[in-house]
Amino acid sequence: MAKVVSRPADRKAWDDLYAGVGRSPREARTISGVPLQPLYDPADLPAGHFEDKEGYPGLAPYTRGVYPSMYRDKLWTMRQFAGFGSAQDTNERYRYLLGQGQDGLSVAFDMPTLMGRDSDDEHSAGEVGRCGVAIDTLADMEVLFDSIDLSDITTSMTINSPAVILLAMYIATAEKKGISRDRLGGTIQNDILKEYIAQKEYIYPPAESLRLTVDVIEFCTENMPRWHPVSISGYHIREAGSDAPQELAFTLADGFEYVRASVERGLHVDSFAPRLSFFFDAHIDFFEEIAKFRAARRIYAEVMRDRFGAANPRSLLMRFHTQTAGVSLTAQQPLNNIARTALEALAAVLGGTQSLHTNAMDEVVALPTEKAARVALRTQQIIAQETGAADVIDPLGGSYLVESLTDEMERRAYDYFARIDERGGVVPAIEQGFFQREIAEASYRFEQALNEKKRVIVGVNEYVEEGDDEIEILKITQDMEEEQKTRLAEVKRTRDGTEVTRTLHDLEAAAGAGGNLVEPIMAAVRAYATEGEIIETMRQVFGGYRETAIY
Amino acid sequence: MSEIADRKIRVLTAKVGLDGHDRGVKVVSRALRDAGVEVIYAGLHQTPEMVVEAALQEDVDGIGLSLHSGAHMTLVPKVLKLLKERGMTDIVVFLGGIIPDEDITELKKIGVAEVFTPGTSLETIVDFVNTKFADRVHAA
Numbered sequence: 096m097a098k099v100v101s102r103p104a105d106r107k108a109w110d111d112l113y114a115g116v117g118r119s120p121r122e123a124r125t126i127s128g129v130p131l132q133p134l135y136d137p138a139d140l141p142a143g144h145f146e147d148k149e150g151y152p153g154l155a156p157y158t159r160g161v162y163p164s165m166y167r168d169k170l171w172t173m174r175q176f177a178g179f180g181s182a183q184d185t186n187e188r189y190r191y192l193l194g195q196g197q198d199g200l201s202v203a204f205d206m207p208t209l210m211g212r213d214s215d216d217e218h219s220a221g222e223v224g225r226c227g228v229a230i231d232t233l234a235d236m237e238v239l240f241d242s243i244d245l246s247d248i249t250t251s252m253t254i255n256s257p258a259v260i261l262l263a264m265y266i267a268t269a270e271k272k273g274i275s276r277d278r279l280g281g282t283i284q285n286d287i288l289k290e291y292i293a294q295k296e297y298i299y300p301p302a303e304s305l306r307l308t309v310d311v312i313e314f315c316t317e318n319m320p321r322w323h324p325v326s327i328s329g330y331h332i333r334e335a336g337s338d339a340p341q342e343l344a345f346t347l348a349d350g351f352e353y354v355r356a357s358v359e360r361g362l363h364v365d366s367f368a369p370r371l372s373f374f375f376d377a378h379i380d381f382f383e384e385i386a387k388f389r390a391a392r393r394i395y396a397e398v399m400r401d402r403f404g405a406a407n408p409r410s411l412l413m414r415f416h417t418q419t420a421g422v423s424l425t426a427q428q429p430l431n432n433i434a435r436t437a438l439e440a441l442a443a444v445l446g447g448t449q450s451l452h453t454n455a456m457d458e459v460v461a462l463p464t465e466k467a468a469r470v471a472l473r474t475q476q477i478i479a480q481e482t483g484a485a486d487v488i489d490p491l492g493g494s495y496l497v498e499s500l501t502d503e504m505e506r507r508a509y510d511y512f513a514r515i516d517e518r519g520g521v522v523p524a525i526e527q528g529f530f531q532r533e534i535a536e537a538s539y540r541f542e543q544a545l546n547e548k549k550r551v552i553v554g555v556n557e558y559v560e561e562g563d564d565e566i567e568i569l570k571i572t573q574d575m576e577e578e579q580k581t582r583l584a585e586v587k588r589t590r591d592g593t594e595v596t597r598t599l600h601d602l603e604a605a606a607g608a609g610g611n612l613v614e615p616i617m618a619a620v621r622a623y624a625t626e627g628e629i630i631e632t633m634r635q636v637f638g639g640y641r642e643t644a645i646y
Numbered sequence: 647m648s649e650i651a652d653r654k655i656r657v658l659t660a661k662v663g664l665d666g667h668d669r670g671v672k673v674v675s676r677a678l679r680d681a682g683v684e685v686i687y688a689g690l691h692q693t694p695e696m697v698v699e700a701a702l703q704e705d706v707d708g709i710g711l712s713l714h715s716g717a718h719m720t721l722v723p724k725v726l727k728l729l730k731e732r733g734m735t736d737i738v739v740f741l742g743g744i745i746p747d748e749d750i751t752e753l754k755k756i757g758v759a760e761v762f763t764p765g766t767s768l769e770t771i772v773d774f775v776n777t778k779f780a781d782r783v784h785a786a
Contacts, residue, residue: 206663206664206665206715206717207664209664210664210691212664217693218664218691218693219664220717220720220721221663221716221717221718221719221720221721222663222664222715222716222717222720225715225716225717226665226715226716290666294666294667295666295668295690296666334667334669335667335668335669336669336672336673422669424764425764425765426763426764426765427765459744459763459764459765460744460745460746460747460763461716461744461746462716535672535673535676538669538672538673539672539673539676539677542673542677542768543768545767545768546767546768546769552765554765555765555767556767568746568747568748573719573720641689642689642690644668644672644687644689644690645672646672646673646675646676646687
């Protein structure tokens, strides 16, 4: 039991003043419903809190940062996610960005690619190239990275169910350019568990999907020392309506499930753990978010050491990317979104993020225009260069409030871990709808609070104005869909059909036999089998999945 | 007093297209349910054909579609066309999601009753449904 610090002598005097005659101070809670005191003081933290729970950056328990020098040494990476239209449109955009000094690419795929469907699939109608780039075969990937030196940049690919196929296409593209797989650097999201929990881009049942995720972890551990095989994501969980403790707990639980499954596969924890990375949301409740990031680092280090026996200090470091909260933006008075994004980005920086995407003000109505995207990037640069926020490591460390909230986030996460364990672990909890129900409850509670004006969103339920700010909108033409279908037909016409059939047959056999599927998928990719064909081949073995909707 | 008793409003909600952003549609479905509407949530990844078939089977007054992928100008006109072909034009179609103003104007022209963008209050949507269908469900 932690030793209690006694209340400072003047506290009683302040209590009396605060509760003085004629005053009726309001109650307050965080956006996640955590009750807040009007004031925090040293007695809110147990004795020895600094030594046990805070410490120094780059040292256990890593609450204050994963690196000893943090932004004094290197600012966070400003990584803006982009992609739309055809592989050629996106390739031009990438070459422009690299020419401007950007050193990493972040690929956004369109919905059909994310769902494992080809551009000529009937379910793809109206969606080809709309939210990202359309990739059907290796031929598209070759165009996407044409004239780009893949040994010189890092590439982040945001894709999950078909992650293994896109990774195979990336490797095949590089190898055609004479760059071996061990020289490739980047990240593939490949986080399937949060798809069942939140984003809903699943194809196969959870256990079979988890097998594919572990195939990628195993393959990368053996072949790709510079690659991050999974980016464990809380962003989508939060955007689906969870609160901060749920985002924290469910994301970490997913991460620990990948570690458990990889160890079960026969990998040593220290062989792959240093390549795991995370991805969080930065929502609008400023101090709660900072506390969430600090708690995440502490919990991760403790569980990796105590439960999984990680001995390499690098296995204990939770490195994460952050994106500001799309869900906090409003279609009403959209210019206000610039202010929201700036505050969220500041919370991410004060929380010690390794990289950051700031949303554009217009993303609540369409993909961003160039002007809106520029303001979003400039927002990060203002924080980095003008505000002084990057000058001192963990500047809020020792704040009675932030430390108390960090402890509270940690407690709530461990409570959720116990509830997940009671259900038999992450996969059984998914199958029982546990996460989905918890998130649906939290998002409904929040909407009710808005309706009752217990919470205010400026321009939405208060300060409402008729006639919103006029903003420009990016339009994407529909010609692209037909062009992409023509390109796909051309690939199908010119490829060696026998080789496609042979490699897909081999893949089906390997899927049934239970081995690692990365190499068989790579063979099919090299034969120009389509993404949809590869997905369907595995579906023959794995089956599909439909959730029971809970609301 | 009428001989026909009041009945409940019946609404089908669905995600059409491939995106999985279902926070909005679930919250709206629950708010309508709590307001006494009979809600049938068809779930994710519905095609226009599946939506219209479900609307027919469930004999609904209205269809609430949710889209966040930008495919609304392809999928919503398809739903309206199928409804017309099958003589189901009394069904009121309303939308929610990421939909630019310009497209809202266009969609309303072809028969969409209302479009709710991010930030719309639940009260607004519940009021819309109650008002829109009041004369159908209340006995004269």
